[in-house]
Amino acid sequence: MSSWVYILKLSNGKYYIGSTRNLKQRIYDHQNGKSGFTSKYLPVKLKYSQKFDNHSDALKTEKYLKSLKS
Numbered sequence: 001m002s003s004w005v006y007i008l009k010l011s012n013g014k015y016y017i018g019s020t021r022n023l024k025q026r027i028y029d030h031q032n033g034k035s036g037f038t039s040k041y042l043p044v045k046l047k048y049s050q051k052f053d054n055h056s057d058a059l060k061t062e063k064y065l066k067s068l069k070s
């Protein structure tokens with residue numbers, strides 16, 4: 001089953017990195033305040049997404065991108 005890594009730009013100018021199996025639903029949740037952390041930084045805007053053939057690769061990429069952010 002495919003998965004996605006995505007990057008959102010938050011209203012405070014910072015970025016949020018995540019992964020999901022259902023990108024459309026996850027972005028909807030973020031944009032409508034249904035995701036805990038990002039609900040405080042609305043509106044959010046999708047800046048980047050990448051599809052992966054499996055969830056394991058998506059999680060590895062998410063972890064790598066978060067390590068660059070630090």
